[in-house]
Amino acid sequence: MGDRRFLVGMVHFRWKGASVRLFRRNPSQEMPSPDLVLPPEGVPIRLKVAGVGVRMAAQLTDILITFIAAICLLIVLGFLRLTSPDTLFAIGALLFFLLRVPYYILAELLWNGQTLGKRLMKIKVVAHDGGSLTTHAVVLRNLMKEAEIFLPGTLVLMLDSASPVSSFMALAWVAMALAIPLLSRWRQRLGDLLAGTHVIHLPQPILMPDLARADPVLHRADAPGFIFLAHQLDHYGAFELQTLEGLLRAPSTAMTGANYVNHRATVGAIIEKIRRKIHYADPVPVADQDAFLRAFYSAQRAHLEQRQLFGERRADKHHARHVDAAD
Amino acid sequence: MLQQRVMIRSARFRSEREEDWRRLEALVARAETQGLQNMAFTEARDLAAAYRRVTTSLAIAREISLDRALLDYLEALTARAYLCVHAPQERLGGLIHRFFVRSAPQAMRRSWKFVALGFLCMGLGALAGFLLFIESPAWYYVFMPPSLGDGRGPDASTAELRSYIYDAMPDRSGLGAFATFLFSHNTRIAIFVFGLGVFACAPAILLTFYNGIVVGAFVGLHVDRGLGWDIAGWLSVHGVTELSAICIACGGGLQLGAAVLFPGDHSRREALRLAGRDAVKLALVAALMLVVAALLEGFARQLVQDRTMRLALGWGIGASWLAWFIFGGRGRV
Structure with missing residues (x-):
């Protein structure tokens, strides 16, 4: 996002006082974050879009699982004398195909958008429009996987110098399959685009204790009461507050040696400031x-x-300056 | 008493609801591990109700609280609950039943124009291939990929051609042949034809047309040697099903390409998504037909040696496909 804004800034030059913009609109102004999903209940939820790397890891896990299953079946068929050396490769490829197509579809249907690899990586498929994941979407995105990943994958594996045209086509296809998710803000591959889905990181709900409630250890009976007046609290905004929250939640009791000394020094400096x-x-x-x-x-x-509550959100310590500028 | 006075509004908000959130957390964990179907009625009902309450809590907390930890927690909890509550609720058996009985034939009927276009491409290609071969057999070498004909070409003697048609070669039947066939030329063509349709139709049309030319030249070779009916029988066993599958895959590809070319009132992405609904069903039908064709080629063609029987078998199966497409999924009104 940042480099894109930089690009827009580059082409946003002035000419004879008139502002000329080459792009139709400035994406940083209008587009909402890709992490927001709007469920039917109408309260947007932040679900972080999974990157290409973690999805590849999940994909490799799944390929490994289905591949090993296919090899096992092939060995069983070999013991039953149903294979011969010259058809071994074709039957193996067939088994791999017949295992993986239903595997992806059934796993994502039964586990609500997760295969074993995705469970391992804690990522999940969600409907792009915030509704529920439909069967159609699951089937479509996994069938497109055949055309998008496995077909070019096998083509690349079977490359030979005798047919430069088909090699080039296979490489172009692979490049396209990789480029589409990188160009999409939701990291959607072609199957995702068609099915109307994208992949997200599964969030972990962890409830930390509330820092604003009295702590029995810190608030001893003989502890001095610190009183702050209203004008003393007018300096900071939400950003500084939440930074302080992060510092207070740092596990200072678990720190040892130099770490602890550093932590104390930081706390002392902050208090002075x-x-x-x-x-x-x-x-x-x-x-x-x-x-x-x-x-x-x-x-x-x-x-x-x-x-x-009274309608004045203070984002950070510069809030007073913003008010002045508005005047 | 003192505790109450010390607590600020957002802390009070949290302490009043914390128990409810913990309960929802437990319900979500159960739903994720066991599945919604296996939960008791009261639990499932509580999950839905608690999900709506936590959604409200999140909306309120965003307004009144500056506690980052609380906001993150509610955000994550709501997301997890949302993913549980809005999970697909369909049984697998019902899904397969619905595909065969209703959605597949209905999709075929809805997109009959595209499928007809697919058949037209193939038919025109076959006609062109046939006529070109009759004009000069040298065209055969231009069209035919060397791997495809098994050495059957204008150089082969008529007896050789006949032996191919009526020889039950034991090493070319059974599971091995089935597997070999499924990954042979035509399956790849079908996948390409469907996948390439997205690129504005043209590659799909060209590829189907080319495939037609190959078939036409191949038939032309045999007609030239007076083996017309024999090759018809040989091809019919699996070819009726298989070539139809390619045409249907082409129809699906054309549908996607048409959505890219003429999106109408929608954006291109949206039009592609809408066209995908039927196109994917066409692709599934084509895949099913290819598997059946592989079975026919792997087993049936070697078992049935009689020309008339072959014709009857091939076209009989073709007719039953057609009957499925025409009569399937018409609701009783």
Whole structure:
């Protein structure tokens, strides 16, 4: 995305005061993030689009699984004396084909868009429009896989110098099959485009404790109460708040040696910065540093959330400048 | 009491609903491991209800909370629940039944124009090949790929040609022949014809036409030697099914190509997606027919040696395909 914006910036030049734009529109302004999926319930959900690398890994796993199954079956047929050396290759190819076509379709139907390889890589097929994955979509995207991956794959494996034209065609086909997902914002291959699907990373729901709630360890009975006034909380926005949240969630108790020393130094420096910025006069003793940050986090979050309820979202510490610019 | 006073609004929001979210988490885990079908009715109902509640929670949290951890959690939980609730709910048996009884013949009828175009390409090609061969047998070498004819060409004697038609070669029947056939020339042609249709129809038409020329020249060679009916019988056994499969695959490819060329009111991508609904069914029908043709070539052609029987078998099976396409899936009104 970033380099694309850069490109647009390059061709967006001025000529005699008139702005000339070569592209029809600036993609950075209008297009929503490709990670957003809109379910029928109407609340958009962020589902990160899976990249080409992780999908290739899943694909290789699946190919390996079906290939090994085909080899096993071939050995069984060999013991039953149903094969002869000159038809071995053709029967093997047939078995591989007859195993993998139903495997992909059935696995994605039964496991709701996941094959074994995809389960391993924790990725999943979803419907592009946010509805449920239809049978038609699953069948179509997996049949196109034959034409998109396996056919050019076998062609490349069977390349020979005697037929340069067909070799060139096979290579062009492979290049096209790889280029289409790279050009698509949702990393859709041709089968995905036809079926109206794309592949996402499965998110892991992990609920962390709420930092704004009183911590029995930090809030001892004799701990000093840190009081912040409204004007002291007007400096920061959501970005700084969530950065502080990240720092507070760092597992400081699990740190050892130099890491811990560094962490303490960072915390100390941050507290000094905050104190200077918000004009907090009282010094913070080392023993109370964590309690101070927690108290500041809670107070800042309560303040910002209240502002947000009243319709003023403060994205970051530059919010005041934005308001001035608007005036 | 003190706890309540200390808690800010978004923390209170979370503590009131946390239990519900945990329960949904457990339900989602069960649905993912066991499948929705195997869950009790009450659990499935609770899952749907809790999913809607968590969707609402997510929408509210985005408005009132700045707790990144909470937002991420709700985001992930809603996504997982969404993927469970909106999962395909179809049984496999019903799916296969529906394809054979309803959707496949209906798709064939809906796209009969494209299929007819496929047959037209093949037919014109065959006619051209036949006429060209009659004009000069040298054309045969131009069209025929060397691997295809098994050495059958204008150089071969009539007796040799006849022996090919009526000789039950034991090493050319059975599973090996079946497999060899399925990966032979014609299957590859069918796949190419379908796949290349996307590129604005032209490659699919050319390839089908070329395939027709090959068939026409091949038939022309035998007619020239007075083996016309014999080759008709030999070809009919599997050829009726197999060449039809290529034509149907071509029809599917043409449908995709037409969507790219003439998208109408839709965007090209959208038109391609809509055309894909029928085209993929055509491809499945063609694949099925190719498998049947492989069975016929691998087993039936060696078992049936009589010319009339061969003709009857080949065209009988062709007629039953046609009957399936015409009469299948017409609902009783």
